[in-house]
Amino acid sequence: MKGFNYFAPSSMDECLKLLDSMKGRARILAGGTDLMVRLKHDMVREDNIIDITRLDGMQGIIRERGYVHIAPLATHSEVLDSYICDKLPVLKAACALVGSPQIRNRGTIGGNVMNASPAGDTIPALFVHGAALKLKSADGERLVPIGDFYTGPGKTVMKSNEMLVDISVPEAGGGEKGFFKKLGQRNALAISIVNVAVLLKVNQPGRVIEKASVALGAAGPTVIRCTQAEELMTGSALDGPDMLKEIARSIRESASPISDVRASAGYRAEMSASLFCEGMYELGVI
Numbered sequence: 001m002k003g004f005n006y007f008a009p010s011s012m013d014e015c016l017k018l019l020d021s022m023k024g025r026a027r028i029l030a031g032g033t034d035l036m037v038r039l040k041h042d043m044v045r046e047d048n049i050i051d052i053t054r055l056d057g058m059q060g061i062i063r064e065r066g067y068v069h070i071a072p073l074a075t076h077s078e079v080l081d082s083y084i085c086d087k088l089p090v091l092k093a094a095c096a097l098v099g100s101p102q103i104r105n106r107g108t109i110g111g112n113v114m115n116a117s118p119a120g121d122t123i124p125a126l127f128v129h130g131a132a133l134k135l136k137s138a139d140g141e142r143l144v145p146i147g148d149f150y151t152g153p154g155k156t157v158m159k160s161n162e163m164l165v166d167i168s169v170p171e172a173g174g175g176e177k178g179f180f181k182k183l184g185q186r187n188a189l190a191i192s193i194v195n196v197a198v199l200l201k202v203n204q205p206g207r208v209i210e211k212a213s214v215a216l217g218a219a220g221p222t223v224i225r226c227t228q229a230e231e232l233m234t235g236s237a238l239d240g241p242d243m244l245k246e247i248a249r250s251i252r253e254s255a256s257p258i259s260d261v262r263a264s265a266g267y268r269a270e271m272s273a274s275l276f277c278e279g280m281y282e283l284g285v286i
């Protein structure tokens, strides 16, 4: 592992000034579950590491005017333990399947989002919940919808002098329910071979789907939103296997995965449709 300068700013101002002065030659450290592994194996090389764990306002989860605000340093375990996050059922389901208890206790939601891995488990969940990311720099702040944030594996629209300071997520309302399903090589400590996040608003008496959001992880260079499947579902009652088959086919076609050591592209596409069907049956909407 190459040596680096370590900074632990105690205020946001100091942190943003540091980031600004380093002009892209610095990387932020949160829980370190991803970054420390990459540094150790020389998968990334950085001159400067900025530890943000001492900054005020970067911890906790609050509820405000119909939104849940997740501070970047909130861990997967904190989301799981938070009654506020009961309003974010798909995100909770995703956090439950991250790594192991140790990784969930240490790894942060901000780190998972900023890692920008196509297989990051919280990202498809945040897509279907309609999350927005607040980025801050010495020049000011801006809000970016998560759907506009990723440009490729490990790549985002964040500038080198910016950092993530808040994740805002609209609370799921009455009649909204969903699921997160993940296929890994084993039940724990497994990177997603493919994952599926679904959030539906169902008119219970008629079982008509009023709104549908479907996102796939590890099925393309960034998370894929399955717009055709969403259109097929919206306004209809899923009244049998034929309809589900048609939606599953459109999900399979939305996927554009790669083949790698974990799985072939064809298997990933097939499994994204299977996970979707399994989740829909378990949700009781079919």
Ligand SMILES: Cc1cc2nc3c(=O)[nH]c(=O)nc-3n(C[C@H](O)[C@H](O)[C@H](O)COP(=O)(O)OP(=O)(O)OC[C@H]3O[C@@H](n4cnc5c(N)ncnc54)[C@H](O)[C@@H]3O)c2cc1C
Pocket: 027, 028, 029, 030, 031, 032, 033, 034, 035, 036, 037, 052, 072, 097, 098, 099, 100, 103, 106, 107, 108, 109, 110, 111, 112, 113, 114, 115, 119, 120, 121, 122, 162, 163, 164, 165, 189, 190, 191, 192
């Ligand atoms: C054994 C093991 C199992 C794992 N299992 C899973 C799994 O099942 N699912 C999954 O999705 N991930 C998994 N991971 C990956 C990792 O644990 C998660 O992505 C975790 O949430 C990362 O959070 P962190 O706080 O540790 O991030 P860090 O390692 O501290 O940072 C990750 C990246 O995000 C950047 N970053 C962090 N915070 C900010 C911020 N506020 N602003 C700007 N940039 C920031 C860092 O610069 C770095 O590039 C696993 C990792 C390990 C080692």
